[in-house]
Amino acid sequence: MYKRILVPTDGSELSEHAVTAAIEFARAFGSELIALSVAVPEPVLQSLDGAMVLDPGQHVDALLEQAYAAVSAVAAQAQAAGLQCTPLTRFALDPGEAIVEAVREQGCDLVVMGSHGRRGLSRLLAGSVTQAVLAYAPVPVMVLRPAPAGDAAHAPSRPDQGASKG
Numbered sequence: 001m002y003k004r005i006l007v008p009t010d011g012s013e014l015s016e017h018a019v020t021a022a023i024e025f026a027r028a029f030g031s032e033l034i035a036l037s038v039a040v041p042e043p044v045l046q047s048l049d050g051a052m053v054l055d056p057g058q059h060v061d062a063l064l065e066q067a068y069a070a071v072s073a074v075a076a077q078a079q080a081a082g083l084q085c086t087p088l089t090r091f092a093l094d095p096g097e098a099i100v101e102a103v104r105e106q107g108c109d110l111v112v113m114g115s116h117g118r119r120g121l122s123r124l125l126a127g128s129v130t131q132a133v134l135a136y137a138p139v140p141v142m143v144l145r146p147a148p149a150g151d152a153a154h155a156p157s158r159p160d161q162g163a164s165k166g
Helices: 013-029 060-080 095-106 120-126 129-136
Strands: 004-008 032-039 043-046 052-054 085-091 110-114 141-144
Touching: 004 013, 004 095, 013 032, 013 060, 013 110, 013 141, 032 060, 032 095, 060 085, 085 095, 095 110, 095 129, 110 129, 129 141
Parallel strands: 004 032, 004 110, 032 085, 110 141
Antiparallel strands: 043 052
């Protein structure tokens, strides 16, 4: 059913939850994993008209090293589970766009990713990588949200829970 599963990661606890689910899902379907980490430069200065000034030259190597460490950890987990995993890193200003592009380039047929589930002003200010992937990915996207604090018993334990297509 699913032959190539893309799992974006930034190395966070939320990403690790998605990685665990993606590995379980890939084992169930005999799928290959594609682990992707997008190195995103931080804005150095914001002007009054909303434009961002970036200075990616000084931090590109450090950001790419962090991204490589994140996908290497996923690849090691996948290989320990007996799965083939291709680690990829990208440097991009828009991580959602980079994820969708990787889906197309790698011929993936599913994305498994975490989401903070932000709402309201927090979502507007932080943006939503997950929302962009849901809107533009040409394949189904499984979104895993964190369990409410102190409610680990109600966290999805099966990777087929919480799947959605945008």
